[in-house]
Amino acid sequence: MNDSAAAHDDTILALDGLAKTFRVGFWGRPVPALRGVSLTMRRGESLGYLGPNGSGKTTSIKCIVGLIQASAGKVSLFGGDPGEAQRRARVGYLPESPYFYDYLTPVEVLEYVGKLYGMGARDRAQRSKMLLGQVGLEHAARRPLRGFSKGMLQRVGIAQSLLADPDLLIWDEPLSGLDPMGRKEVRDLMASLRADGKSLFFSSHVLSDIETLCDAVCILDRGEAVAQGRLSELLRSEELESEALVDLPSSDGRAAVLANLADLPGANLTDLPSGIRLLLPTAQVPELMRLLLEAGGTIRELSQRRDSLEELFLRKAVRRGEGAA
């Protein structure tokens, strides 16, 4: 395969203005599901795909893996056409709530999938055994899937997505349907896959999982990417706010100093028994220090305030929706 471009660039997945409009109803009323989503994912990166229900996460994932054809825009996988078998062989896809032939056993599912990937018989047998052990299904390896719980099916889905040792894993809601123990095991598995250098693209509603497992996120809302980038950069407060805990000497001038601090542009002051807590724009920190120096006060703690992913998500997706309503 000619992957020279991808090798230089290290971009393994790129969406360029991806759009999808469905036609619904008798008259084929257009319903846009994706409106020009663009993103780039680099080798070894772990990207969380976030968004409220109906925001277009699964639609875009299906466009990437070829289940849905985009109305406009382009998907590039390992620097080329995602329709090519050689590129698809390097992707492990886990559908949302995976379904398999219920008359097959997990071993037979993996045997079938292995043949589709063009794996040799010995590799299929070895990988199946190893992966079923890894996802905790060795005890049910030869039981038909029809008796499996949702969580067990999810584990079969994870195993089949890992069978061909893919470079890029595309998992749609990998933690859904799992009990707390199962969630932890899958989280641990994802962490170990990251450590092995695999690239992980997954959607989830569980923000804490994304915050723990991802380097980068893309937040989708009503078919548009409303925020994306490195998690560390996105979670930095947009206004670059700082938080300071300061002590002031108990003197007659204390009230005047407090008034001066409160007058700092954009400052929010709380007088606590343990000290004075100030939230202020980072640009005002030198002024704060000057005032404290003059008043003989001290800074006990000073930190750059950081949003949680939940705050970012609420601001970017949910409140945007409220604003539009």
Next chain:
Amino acid sequence: MSTVVTQNGLQLHTSGPLAALGRVGAVVGNTLREAGRAKLFYGLLGAAVMLLGFSLVLSDLALVDQKARLVQSFGMAVVPLVCVGTAILMGALLLHKEIDRKTLYAILPKPIARGEFIAGKLIGLCALLIFELVALALVWWAVLSLRGGHMTGAIVRGLGLHAIELVLVTSIAVFFSALTRPVLSGLLTAGVFVVGRVTYLITEFLAARKGLFVEVPAMRALGKALVVAVPDLSTFAVTDPILQGWDVPWSYCLSASLYGLCWALAFAVGAVLLFQRRDFT
């Protein structure tokens, strides 16, 4: 065959005809496995066996020298009809089940082309139908032997032509299955089958001096369109000549097979083109 070598040294044979054959073979195997578990298949097979057994009872009512002939006529009608019924019903459900149960959501993103998937499903179902035809022919042969009859070369060649017809009907069913829902695709396939069996009549009506297909312009246009768009399935219906003691020459079998397989290929290509355009939401 080119190979993808993964990070951990696993070799994936994804390109080339051998790799494609391997993928089609995997789908064929799974289709056979799935179709072989279908209650519908065993129900129809059981019904056909019962009908063939019933011909044994019915032949008791016939004149002594007509017993074998009755079993022969009965078998010539029942075996192809049941097999065509199976082809229409199972062909109409073939893709729908995969879509409805979302099982293909985990399959199509793998390195398999949609055309390969359709080919695998089609070949798998055809293999099952030919197995059904052979099994019923054996039962029929056993029943025929009990009444002193025997399988002639013409009957065997006639069954061979029915096998080609089954392949064609299955392709038609899969074509409609790729286009619409199972009830409608079953009805459309049955419609094409019926029209295909009487295409020669429509041709005769169009060539007549008067009649509906001559006097009404819309009917004439419809008749012409049907003759062009629908395969002439009467090509494979050689029951009457066989029962009248005529032979079915090899040259006829060869040309009829070629005709049937070309039409089957055309419908299969159509099914692939339709399936490639489908979104699986």
